[in-house]
Amino acid sequence: MSTAHALPRMSRSWTPGKAALTLLIVAIAVAAAFPLAWMLLTSLKTPQETMQVPPVWLPASPSLDAYGQVAGVINLGRSIVNSALIATLTTAAIIVTSLMAGYGFAKYRFRHRDKLFAVLIATMFLPPIVTLIPLYRIVGYLGLNASLAGVVVPNLANAFGIFLMRQFIRGVPDDLIEAARIDGASELRIVFQIVAPSVLPAIAALTLFAFVYHWNSYLWPLTVLQGNTDAYPIVISLSRLLSYNRGAMNTGLVMAGSTLAVLPPVVLFIFLQRFFVDSVVASGVKG
Known part of the structure; x- marks a missing residue:
């Protein structure tokens, strides 16, 4: 014993x-x-x-x-709301478009499907600076310059999100989808009521990636907003704290603004970390 x-x-x-x-x-x-x-x-x-x-x-x-002084230098509340709108709307659109496109690539068979998917994957390797000018011209043609809509619209779909959803949706049993079709479920209902709950860890991971990326995005909003300070997100407004800083006298002010800026992504990660870890584990098992 x-x-x-x-x-x-x-x-x-x-x-x-x-x-x-x-x-x-x-x-x-x-x-x-x-x-x-x-x-x-x-x-x-x-x-x-x-x-x-x-x-x-x-x-x-x-x-x-220092936290109280930040609001006296920049429009803190408006900047955080702008960042929240940009990150939330963009993330929600990416989740929806990635689910639908990923489902199509994973479960539909159509001509040149694999070639189209390869082209989509190839766009992931383009540096963002390469597409900056074409996207800026498109936003101008649409009349969305100097507006939050101009920041959000070009980012409604994401190649990485489609790739991630496609890889996870491939693991959803075809029999489950066929049974739903026999019961009369539409394709949209299948995507959002059957497929989406099955790939919830991947959705959580994509939500975290997309939200943090667009919350911290700097170059594209700065290019589109064209000096419209009322529409500036928090990361651009923080640059005003840097210019306000003289020597080291206002270093605490800069750090206070930076701390406030990182809080929403950190809170989101704490909320989604369990699903995020599950997605990493699941992708490792599938790999």
Whole structure:
């Protein structure tokens, strides 16, 4: 009996290899989280503490004054609402179009399907700067310059999203789809009531990727909005904090604005992390 109980304990014991791997993981995690921690701590420091050499790691008397000053330099509330509109509308459109196109590529058989999919995948390798001018001209022809619609419309579909949905939807049983068709379900109902729940982890992962990317997008909104400061998202408005900064006196102000800007993506990740990990595990098993 004692031997049987000892074996599981031995299998869970620490070895030098496991200890080294754990230390490496902890070091990598600390290195990745350090900029965020430094940003948050600096936002709580006084201007004098941000200028000290060597740097002060922890504020002596944490203060939220910098957060209150941010709204006096930029239109914080309007900028966050603009970013939320851009990221939310674009992400929702990407989810819908990726589901429908991914379903078509995965479950329909039509002429030149694979060639069309290959062309679609090829567009993923184009640098965004290559399509900047053509998209800008198209937005101008549509009369959407200097508006949030001009930022959103060119991003309603995404090649990576279609690819991701297609790969996961291929794993949905054909018999399940055929049974729904026999019951009289339309194709749209099949996509959103049968296929979508089956690929929920992939939808969560795509939601996270798309939201974070378009929340942090800088060059395209700056190009389209053309100085319409009322429509600026938060990442562009933050550049005004950098120009407002003189030396190190207002470093805390810049860090406070940056902290507020990263909060929505972080909150979204915390909410979706379980589905995100499930999607990674599922893709690894399928691979």
